Amino acid sequence: MTTIIAGRFEQQARAHEVVSEMVRKGFSAAQISSFYVNPPGQHNQYAIGGDRDKSPGAKESPVGSAAGMATGGTVGAAIGAATAPVSGPLGAVTGAFVGGHIGSLVGALNKMDDNGKAVEENKVPIRQAGMVVAVSVPEPANEGQAIEVLRTLGAEDIERTEGTIVDGDWKDFDPISPPALIEDKAAPGS
Numbered sequence: 001m002t003t004i005i006a007g008r009f010e011q012q013a014r015a016h017e018v019v020s021e022m023v024r025k026g027f028s029a030a031q032i033s034s035f036y037v038n039p040p041g042q043h044n045q046y047a048i049g050g051d052r053d054k055s056p057g058a059k060e061s062p063v064g065s066a067a068g069m070a071t072g073g074t075v076g077a078a079i080g081a082a083t084a085p086v087s088g089p090l091g092a093v094t095g096a097f098v099g100g101h102i103g104s105l106v107g108a109l110n111k112m113d114d115n116g117k118a119v120e121e122n123k124v125p126i127r128q129a130g131m132v133v134a135v136s137v138p139e140p141a142n143e144g145q146a147i148e149v150l151r152t153l154g155a156e157d158i159e160r161t162e163g164t165i166v167d168g169d170w171k172d173f174d175p176i177s178p179p180a181l182i183e184d185k186a187a188p189g190s
Helices: 012-024 058-082 091-109 140-152
Strands: 002-009 032-037 130-137 156-163
Touching (some): 002 012, 002 140, 012 130, 012 140, 058 091, 130 156, 140 156
Antiparallel strands (some): 002 130, 002 156, 032 130
């Protein structure tokens, strides 16, 4: 395994320009990989589709669901008991049951943001969709040159990782692994 420097581009034509520029800068074409990464959740790694066997935020939902169920069940039972003269003896039980279900839903939803995604305490960057150009850099002295080419040609999400590129194919690329992003340094003179 060697160090790999990679960047994401919106357009395929730009990715081709980057590959050509990398070759002009002395990188071997066999050590450069260019490919499209699907949007998060659409890598179809499981038979039923998707990237994972369960949602990354699913671990938070039982906490919210349990709290909501307890609150909703209590409120529902109280309302059912108050309406017992009208609803009969099963009013409190039905109220607790319905309140528990509604509270469970509300509690789970409280653990999500406005876009329906799980709210997580330690957010990890996710790999965005787009054309990726990656170059294997066996010599640390060449990392800066690869990064410069990517930045100059407008790469987004430039990352450094370890892997294997053979004959233009990044053999061990994992689309759902969080990218190790390289901090963007201010341009000289700014």
